[in-house]
Amino acid sequence: xxxxxxxxxxxxxxxxxxxxxxxxxxxxxxxxxxxxxxxxxxxxxxxxxxxxxxxxxxxxxxxxxxxxxxxxxxxxxxxxxxxxxxxxxxxxxxxxxxxxxxxxxxxxxxxxxxxxxxxxxxxxxxxxxxxxxxxxxxxxxxxxxxxxxxxxxxxxxxxxxxxxxxxxxxxxxxxxxxxxxxxxxxxxxxxxxxxxxxxxxxxxxxxxxxxxxxxxxxxxxxxxxxxxxxxxxxxxxxxxxxxxxxxxxxxxxxxxxxxxxxxxxxxxxxxxxxxxxxxxxxxxxxxxx
Amino acid sequence: xxxxxxxxxxxxxxxxxxxxxxxxxxxxxxxxxxxxxxxxxxxxxxxxxxxxxxxxxxxxxxxxxxxxxxxxxxxxxxxxxxxxxxxxxxxxxxxxxxxxxxxxxxxxxxxxxxxxxxxxxxxxxxxxxxxxxxxxxxxxxxxxxxxxxxxxxxxx
Numbered sequence: 001x002x003x004x005x006x007x008x009x010x011x012x013x014x015x016x017x018x019x020x021x022x023x024x025x026x027x028x029x030x031x032x033x034x035x036x037x038x039x040x041x042x043x044x045x046x047x048x049x050x051x052x053x054x055x056x057x058x059x060x061x062x063x064x065x066x067x068x069x070x071x072x073x074x075x076x077x078x079x080x081x082x083x084x085x086x087x088x089x090x091x092x093x094x095x096x097x098x099x100x101x102x103x104x105x106x107x108x109x110x111x112x113x114x115x116x117x118x119x120x121x122x123x124x125x126x127x128x129x130x131x132x133x134x135x136x137x138x139x140x141x142x143x144x145x146x147x148x149x150x151x152x153x154x155x156x157x158x159x160x161x162x163x164x165x166x167x168x169x170x171x172x173x174x175x176x177x178x179x180x181x182x183x184x185x186x187x188x189x190x191x192x193x194x195x196x197x198x199x200x201x202x203x204x205x206x207x208x209x210x211x212x213x214x215x216x217x218x219x220x221x222x223x224x225x226x227x228x229x230x231x232x233x234x235x236x237x238x239x240x241x242x243x244x245x246x247x248x249x250x251x252x253x254x255x256x257x258x259x260x261x262x263x264x265x266x267x268x269x270x271x272x273x274x275x276x277x278x279x280x281x282x283x284x285x286x287x288x289x
Numbered sequence: 290x291x292x293x294x295x296x297x298x299x300x301x302x303x304x305x306x307x308x309x310x311x312x313x314x315x316x317x318x319x320x321x322x323x324x325x326x327x328x329x330x331x332x333x334x335x336x337x338x339x340x341x342x343x344x345x346x347x348x349x350x351x352x353x354x355x356x357x358x359x360x361x362x363x364x365x366x367x368x369x370x371x372x373x374x375x376x377x378x379x380x381x382x383x384x385x386x387x388x389x390x391x392x393x394x395x396x397x398x399x400x401x402x403x404x405x406x407x408x409x410x411x412x413x414x415x416x417x418x419x420x421x422x423x424x425x426x427x428x429x430x431x432x433x434x435x436x437x438x439x440x441x442x443x444x445x
Binding site: 001002003005025027028029031032033035036037041045047049094095096097098100101180181182 | 290307308309311330331332333335338344345346347349350351352354355357398401416417419420421
């Protein structure tokens, strides 16, 4: 086994081009488990923790460009007002020790359907910046994951950054598991309200082969909010509308039975979480929180 | 693999480490520092908690090469002049130590909590220690110890 330790982004991309089979390493919260348990023996590991460019975030074109190596603790401390949905989800990741090491870029690289950061990225329409020595491309997050633990990264590519719009309204996230800390989601749900655009975004985690959008739930809620003039009046949402939103979100999932929970439980809990996150977000929008 | 790092203030060198080793393995098996415990090896239990460049981490999830040139502080680095650190005394006095396996990780995690938040509330203590599992105490004695340490802080 060989560990390469580039100290610049250019060096990192050159290393990946030269060793296309190399496994990138950031906070190690996924890869080290596989090494410790003898499940994986990569010939080459590229340690990205010394690449300073990956540990930065900045404002780009009115949005946030989040370097792939920014850890969850920093997302919570530094981006809670601009990316509230991602910050809420970040607070549910593992424990302080895990949040100090784990990164949003690493969550994408692992591409587990249970990745806590992924539903908020889907709900807010994040775009993933992928780079190789030959150039850079940007992929919508929904096209990034293609199957459990598989994504569209080419062998010579690394994840550079995540581009997200700054929140224009309430964002929420809910996750269900057996305890409050150190839990892989049984199911999770993220919601983004974008009042200026009159649009609703959703993200479903751990209830399908990849993170999913509940497109019909989004269109339904947008319809209700438009027809009843609620974006302007900030009036109350009917219980029936909240329940229907939850039902449509539940129907958008494609869960399986596994050790963490049954498909039926996942469907049920998604309906509950979608309704709850909508109630929280709408209360915040109305200023009645 | 050759490795240089600072551990508990002292420059240390390791020769012949395998590239796939964790920082925890290097600390315990190559540097003779068994205070950090090896239990789950997947970041679930917190018994291997150490500081890496001042940040609380699970040393089982840090590739040893990632710690090269960095500053590591283990539970062995908290005691001074052969005296237990005051937090360690608080744990002993509160009866927060039973089998002792989780204790080093809890001591380091408590040390980190109190360094950034000298008077934590109960929910803040629970959140800060959520990544450290104990299978003996039921946690109440541990909470007592951390509360005692916080009271000591408020008197200081």
